[in-house]
Amino acid sequence: MSGERILSVDQLTMRFGGIVAVQDLSFAADRRKITALIGPNGAGKTTVFNCITGFYKPTGGAIRLTHDDGKEIALERLNDFRIAKQAKVARTFQNIRLFPGMTVLENLMVAQHNMLMRASGFTFLGLIGAPNYRSAEAQAIDLATDWLKRVSLLDRADDAAGNLAYGDQRRLEIARAMCTGPALLCLDEPAAGLNARESAALSELLLSIRNDLGTSILLIEHDMSVVMEISDHIVVMDHGVKIAQGTPREVRDDPKVIAAYLGADEEEAMAVMESGS
Amino acid sequence: MTALSHEITQTSRAAGIPFILKRAFFNALVALVLFSLMVGVRTEAGPDGQLTYWPRFVELASLVGIVFGGSVVIELLRQWIGPSGAERLVPPALHSGLSFLGRYLAPALLIFTLLVPVIFYDQRYILDLAILVLTYVMLGWGLNVVVGLAGLLDLGYVAFYAVGAYSYALLATNFGWSFWICLPLAGILAAFWGVLLGFPVLRLRGDYLAIVTLAFGEIIRLVLINWQSLTGGPNGVPGIPRPTLFGIPLTNTDDGLAALLGIEFSPTHRIVFLFYLILALALLTNWVTIRLRRLPIGRAWEALREDEVACRALGINTTTTKLTAFATGAMFGGFAGAFFATRQGFISPESFTFQESALVLAIVVLGGMGSQLGVALAALTMIGGFELFRGLETYRMLVFGWAMVLIMIWRPRGLIGHRAPTVYLKKSQAISSDLVKEGHG
Numbered sequence: 001m002s003g004e005r006i007l008s009v010d011q012l013t014m015r016f017g018g019i020v021a022v023q024d025l026s027f028a029a030d031r032r033k034i035t036a037l038i039g040p041n042g043a044g045k046t047t048v049f050n051c052i053t054g055f056y057k058p059t060g061g062a063i064r065l066t067h068d069d070g071k072e073i074a075l076e077r078l079n080d081f082r083i084a085k086q087a088k089v090a091r092t093f094q095n096i097r098l099f100p101g102m103t104v105l106e107n108l109m110v111a112q113h114n115m116l117m118r119a120s121g122f123t124f125l126g127l128i129g130a131p132n133y134r135s136a137e138a139q140a141i142d143l144a145t146d147w148l149k150r151v152s153l154l155d156r157a158d159d160a161a162g163n164l165a166y167g168d169q170r171r172l173e174i175a176r177a178m179c180t181g182p183a184l185l186c187l188d189e190p191a192a193g194l195n196a197r198e199s200a201a202l203s204e205l206l207l208s209i210r211n212d213l214g215t216s217i218l219l220i221e222h223d224m225s226v227v228m229e230i231s232d233h234i235v236v237m238d239h240g241v242k243i244a245q246g247t248p249r250e251v252r253d254d255p256k257v258i259a260a261y262l263g264a265d266e267e268e269a270m271a272v273m274e275s276g277s
Numbered sequence: 278m279t280a281l282s283h284e285i286t287q288t289s290r291a292a293g294i295p296f297i298l299k300r301a302f303f304n305a306l307v308a309l310v311l312f313s314l315m316v317g318v319r320t321e322a323g324p325d326g327q328l329t330y331w332p333r334f335v336e337l338a339s340l341v342g343i344v345f346g347g348s349v350v351i352e353l354l355r356q357w358i359g360p361s362g363a364e365r366l367v368p369p370a371l372h373s374g375l376s377f378l379g380r381y382l383a384p385a386l387l388i389f390t391l392l393v394p395v396i397f398y399d400q401r402y403i404l405d406l407a408i409l410v411l412t413y414v415m416l417g418w419g420l421n422v423v424v425g426l427a428g429l430l431d432l433g434y435v436a437f438y439a440v441g442a443y444s445y446a447l448l449a450t451n452f453g454w455s456f457w458i459c460l461p462l463a464g465i466l467a468a469f470w471g472v473l474l475g476f477p478v479l480r481l482r483g484d485y486l487a488i489v490t491l492a493f494g495e496i497i498r499l500v501l502i503n504w505q506s507l508t509g510g511p512n513g514v515p516g517i518p519r520p521t522l523f524g525i526p527l528t529n530t531d532d533g534l535a536a537l538l539g540i541e542f543s544p545t546h547r548i549v550f551l552f553y554l555i556l557a558l559a560l561l562t563n564w565v566t567i568r569l570r571r572l573p574i575g576r577a578w579e580a581l582r583e584d585e586v587a588c589r590a591l592g593i594n595t596t597t598t599k600l601t602a603f604a605t606g607a608m609f610g611g612f613a614g615a616f617f618a619t620r621q622g623f624i625s626p627e628s629f630t631f632q633e634s635a636l637v638l639a640i641v642v643l644g645g646m647g648s649q650l651g652v653a654l655a656a657l658t659m660i661g662g663f664e665l666f667r668g669l670e671t672y673r674m675l676v677f678g679w680a681m682v683l684i685m686i687w688r689p690r691g692l693i694g695h696r697a698p699t700v701y702l703k704k705s706q707a708i709s710s711d712l713v714k715e716g717h718g
Contacts, residue, residue, distance in 0.1 A: 053590065084592030091590050099583035101713030102576075103698045103706075109573075110580040113593050116573035123601075126572040127565070133572075137700075145702065157702040162712035180591055 005066060006031040006184055006216045007052070012061035014047050021047040023240045024061070029184070029233070031068075034210055034217045036227045038251075039237035040260055045220045046094060048237070049188055051076070052218070053091045054083035065089065067183055085114055090182035092173045094189045094220075100162025104153055104172060107161050108144035111179035116140055147175040151205065167198040171205065178209065184216050185209065191223035199223055203230050228252065236260070293356055301348035308344035312337055383650050390556060394549040404548045408555055408620065410660045412613055415559040417640040417652040419609030422566055424638065425647035426575065427602035428582025428715060430487045433474070433494025434637050437467040437607035439501060439629035441614025446514040446624050447507070456520040460615050467611025468604040470497075475603035479596055494634055501626040513625025520619045522550065551620050558616060562609045563649055569605070571699045578602050579647075579699075583714045643684060645691025646715065654692050658684075 007029040014022040022044045029035035037045050050056040052063055052075060063075040065087050073087045083089050099107050109116070119136030120126030126133040148154040151171040156164060161172060170190060177185055190206070191199045203226050209215050210230075221227045227234065227248070234251040236244040238260040244251055251257055317337040323329040390411075397403040416438065423431045444463040448454045454462075478489050501508045508514065519527065525534050527547040535542035569575040577598045580588050588595055618624050636659065644655030662680065666673045688694060694710030 055586075055589075081589045081592050081594050084590055085594070093587070093590070097584050097587040097590070099580050099587065101583055101696055101708055102579060103701065103708065105700055105702055106576060106579075106698055109700055110576050110588075110593070111591050113573050113577055113580075113591060120572050120574075123569070123572055123574045127568055141700070141702070154702075158698065158704055158706050160706075160708040160712045176591070 004031050005029070007035075007066075007218065008064045009048070009052070010062040010064070012048065012051060012063065013059045014044070014051055014056060015059045021240055022051070022058075025237070025240070025242055027235045027242060027245060029216060029218050031066075031216050032210060032214045033232040034206060034219065034230050035233045035235065036231040037218065037220050037235050037237065038222075038224075038227055039243075042239075043237040044240040045237055046188060047240075049091065049186055049218075049220060052083075053089055053186055054079050054081075065184065084180060084182075088181065088183040089186060090177035090180045090184070091186040092170075092177050092188055092190060094192065096166075096169045096173050098161040098169055098173055098176070100160065102161060103158050104148065104161050104164070105141070105144055105157045107172060107176050108147060108179045109140055111176045112140045112143065115181075143179060147179055150208070151175045167194050170194060170198075170202070174205065174209075178213075178215070182215060184218060187217065187219040187221075189220055189222060191221055191226045194223075199226055202226065206230055293352075297349055297352040297356075300352055301345050304348040305341050305345040308341050309337070312340050316340060386650075386653065394552050398545065398549070401545065401548065404545070404552060406661065406664055408548070408552050410657055411552070411555040411559050412617060412620075413637065413640060413660050414653050414656040415555065415562050415613045415616075416610060416637045417644065417656050418559065418562045418566060418649060419606050419613065420637050420641050421606075421644075421647065421649070421652050422569075422578070422609070423602050423606035424641050425652075426566075426570065426582065427578040427599065428646075429478075429599065429602060430483070430490070431603075431606070432487045432491035432631075432634055432638065433497075434490075434606070434610055435629045435631070435633040436474070436494040436497035437471060437610030438614040438617065438633065439497055439626075440467045440470050440607075441611030442618040442624050442629070443501065443508060443514070443614075444611065445615035445618045446517045449518045449619075450514060450516060453518075455524070456518070456615070456619055457523065460612060463615035464608040464611040467614065468608040471603040471605075471607025471610075472600050474607075475600040479599055491631065491634075494629075494631060498626050498629050501629070508626075511626060513623055513627075514618075515623045517618050517622050517624065519547065519622065520550070520554065551616075555613075555616055555620075558612050562612070565605075565609075566649065574598070574601060576699060639681070643681070643691055645688075645693040645695075645710070647696055647713070648691065648693035651691055651693030658692075 005028050008026075009028070010026050012022055012025045013020070025044075025048060027035075027037075037048060039045055047056065051058045054075065057079065058076050061076070065073045065075055067073070067088070075083055075087055075089070078087060084091075099110060102110070116133075116136055117123075120133045121130065145154065145157070148157055151174065153164075153168060153172060153175070156168065161169065164172060170193070174185075174187065174190060177187075187206075191202055194202060206217060206219075207230055210217060219227075219231075231248055234245060234248055235242060236251055236254070236257050243256045243260055244254045246254070317333055318330055319333050320328060320330040390407075393407050394404060397407070416434070419437075420431065420434045423429050423434070441463040444466045445456070445459045448459045448462060449456070474490065474493050478486050481489055502511055504510070521527065522534055525537060526532065527534050527550055529542040530536065533542065535546060566575075570579070577588065577593050578601075580591075580593065581595060581598055581602075585595055588598070617628070621628075640655045640659050641652055643659065644651030644653070663673070663677055666676050669676055684692070690710035690713075694713075695707040696710070696713045697707055698705055
């Protein structure tokens, strides 16, 4: 069973001064599965995300990532860009972080930086116009074009990313993360601010990433219709601790989950219960 | 839509008069407070050294009156022209004309520059000025890598210029090395200092970065002044060898270039040679920068300017990316410095003050951050324009300052504010300057 695990978080604790944002949290994400991390506002979901993607250094605990070839990486020891580069964990942000002054295509080219950097002989070969860099760049453009087709932004390829509509920006950010060739894709509220039609398209995109490419996905989401529809496994957090986990059906019927949501926000609790009926 | 906006203008115009008076009154009040001490009281040392002072009511009253009247006129003009906006000041026809001009401006400018020594062969003043302009074009292009592409505000760029100049001066005077060996060495040494500056400022952003780079520039200058045994201190380094055409000196001797070619010697030969030397160096800077922009490192610089956090999430090593930006910019500064040393034949710390950094930064900002053509035009405007106003003598700085303010009102993001994409699928579209970030530091 352990070979099927891509990510295992063990006793993760994160403190900011006296405030405990995450307390002894343990959960696992399976390979080629979509794992959702849900919970009321302020439950510590984004903190967990920032620990996994190296933006925070956890106070305690272990985060293990296992690649396809069985190589195990301790994420809490890597920092910053190395998590994306070596551990192949890509992420998106709750408040979209594109490069607004660069074109859509350029955004996807920047995502392939490390591959292109090697191909350009760390700039020196590329500067004199070596042919292998040119073929690598053509390949990168092909991959970018492929992703633009998937997120149906191909006709916007040469527009500035900052000029895209909100929903398009969300999809572009996912495409950009996927262009890094990740083993694990971490999405921070990908459906936030999307309308019902866009949410449905997003669900479809995420399912196709899982089914066609076999990329494991970890997501934080408030939109219960998306979570319940696509998740294989759900972890529920409240006040920095895990209160439940299981399949969408199990989580939906868990009284602790309903209580947590009722205590926090009536609307969200209703959403949880309604999506069950 | 038009009716609505018309109505709004009408109401604002109707409500205008008390508003205008109120505004002018406040401006006059501020002027009164300011000028009451600066102008209203005249102080002088009396015959026995004691302080004598007397009020000057007429001067004060007339100044306050001018401010009041001026405020009214400005407010009226503002309401008459409509809401102030840079777009309104430039008619659309001129805009499209400019974009048409932009396509052919760069090649035309290049051809003209190549022909400058031919056209102005007899005018030493213009040739010297052209060399000066090209030096600043090169410095601007070098700093553009750091400020325009990577978005790192560097106020101490002159330090690398100084390192390059002193590297060449000291290597050439102490070891007798030729210019062509020293030139790359000067670039490498300056790049090394660029990395050295880069390390402590990696975590700094914005104002803090600017202050540390400013301090770095001053430190280099102070070291040059105080390390007398090496740099000659304030006396500088005299007798720096002139460059040679690959070993052939440009002098009036039997082995000089003129004698070898069998033509009559003229001191202009050296000037023309220097002109083409700096032109070649500047074009090298331009070519390398344009190429780098299309390579992953250049895209990473621009991405860093746009969003550093997103860069890290994509696995880009922001440390090396920043350091390479500093090193590349510094290297070009070092080349320019070596050229400066060989042209002047004498260098001293006085040539490397903060004012030089400020001037080069002004060129980059005025040109439009990141735009190669913009920087070249801005260098021409700043250095050439400054010479153009020489006839105005005392008022030169004033007129020049006004001209700069007007240009920045006309084009707040620099002469060429939009950004050209580095790669495209179907059609390359310029990106509006509103979207392009200025960088966090």
